[in-house]
Amino acid sequence: MALIPAVVDQVAPVPVLAADGIADGRGLAAAMALGAAGAWIGTRFLASIEAPIHPRYRDRILTAKGDGHRIRDCFQRRLARRPTP
Known part of the structure; x- marks a missing residue:
């Protein structure tokens, strides 16, 4: 910001x-x-029922804490974040 x-x-x-x-x-x-x-x-809208994501991933998004994320070097050698419960 x-x-x-x-x-x-x-x-x-x-x-x-x-x-x-x-x-x-x-x-x-x-x-x-x-x-x-x-x-x-972006991520906020992944929790909607319209989003074409796996239900377990949606559940992880909905139960994630604001400070709970891991940075992974995976997709095409770029850093990516994913929520953690």
Whole structure:
């Protein structure tokens, strides 16, 4: 979140989407207060019934704590996060 104002200033008038760690309305409001035009919210929507994911993965997302994640070097040699219960 700390970089949002700097990025917004640097690329204006291009709209900026904030990402990473935004999971509710408070996070979205904070990002927009810092100048973002919106937010990229990904993992939060994986918990919806419409998301085509395995039920066990959905359960892990729903029971995960905010600080419970592991960073893995797996998909195409890039770091990826996954929730942990």
